[in-house]
Amino acid sequence: MTTSRTPQRILVIRLDRIGDVVLSTPVVRQLRQAFPTAFLAMMVRPECRELVEGHPDLDAVLLYDRDGREHSVAATIGFARRLRADRFDAALILHPSNRSHWIPWLAGIPMRVGYARKTAWLLTHRVPHRKQEGDRHEAEYSLELLRVLGIEPAPPAPVIALSSAAQVRAEQHLAQAGAGASRQIVALHPSASCRSKRWAPERFAVVADRLASEQGVQVVLVAGPADVEHADAVRRAMRTAPLNLAGRLSVGELAWVLKRAAVLLSNDSGPVHIAAAVGTPVVAIFGRNERGLSPRRWGPVGQGHVVLHKEVGCKICLAHRCVIQFRCLSELSVDEVYGAVVELLRRGT
Secondary structure (H helix, E strand, O other): OOOOOOOOEEEEEOOOOHHHHHOOHHHHHHHHHHOOOOEEEEEEOHHHHHHHOOOOOOOEEEEOOOOOOOOOHHHHHHHHHHHHHHOOOEEEEOOOOHHHHHHHHHOOOOEEEEEOOOOHHHOOEEEOOOHHHOOOOHHHHHHHHHHHHOOOOOOOOOOOOOOHHHHHHHHHHHHHHOOOOOOOEEEEEOOOOOHHHOOOHHHHHHHHHHHHHHHOOEEEEOOOHHHHHHHHHHHHHOOOOOEEOOOOOOHHHHHHHHHHOOEEEEEOOHHHHHHHHOOOOEEEEEOOOOHHHOHHHHOOOOOOOEEEEOOOOOOOOOHHHOOOOOHHHHOOOHHHHHHHHHHHHHHOO
16 A cells, blocks of 8 residues: 655654664665655664764654663653654654554654554554565565655665764774774674574684784674673683774774774674675674574675575574574584685785
8 A cells, every 4th residue: 555645754763773773774765865855753772873863864863762761651652742743744663563653653643654563553554564584685674665655665775874973982992902003904793682693702713813813804802782791702712812892882983893894704683784884894694594584684785795604404493492502503614704704805905
């Protein structure tokens, strides 16, 4: 179902994680191209703020603190009532959740476009939810919603905000950690949201040592504040000394560090999509054999990346309850990962 109405004030809602927000930015870009004079805003969680604040296609960023200030039902209702004052006439909800559907309904936004899942009866326009089938990329699934507004989606090309203030802070972090201005950097992100997505830290350490000793690069460990333990495990297992920025970077600073890097080596996680968005080639390690979590849906967008994913014959993925010791990850060798990083380094020289 499409609409002939041209919206003048559009709110894009994405209330999940960092990588998901990055992969939602093509929606913002294509909305701006279709409606150049519309007021366009995006609602995200506070930890995603630096990815979109100052984005060239956005007029405003709204922060919804689901795990903090707006955690309670009463606070969420208050947030929605305040949202009424912005008089949005259309909302695109890119990830179905109860709160993402209730908020624009309570705010009185007359056109509410989303997926036929969760409290979908609160939406005025519903698109079938097939993301779990993994037949397309997550960014392409999000772009589907644009058809309701009469927009035929173009191929996705994520774009994030990059502030000069975050660049200065990122350069200070690198300098304080001892990164030479001319030395080639490989960023290494050994964390992920689930054990079933994390390659062994000891293997990351071997790859990092070989990159330092054989390729002469400076390895920089990155991780969010909640994932410092994974970076520390790699650091303890290394023979050479990495630059350890784990837990020290804001999301905006991380984007600049990844932009400075020649390659990012990472598990399937948010930094993969930040790196791809700023033009840094990625070696991405995927584990679980599940269509909705596959590289086809969640791999880095664009050309020049390498995805490593082992097929070990699982008919049903048990995720963190795996009974075969995560063979999808353990069968990925150090030589394969090292070789993929070196290949990308050579392409960039």
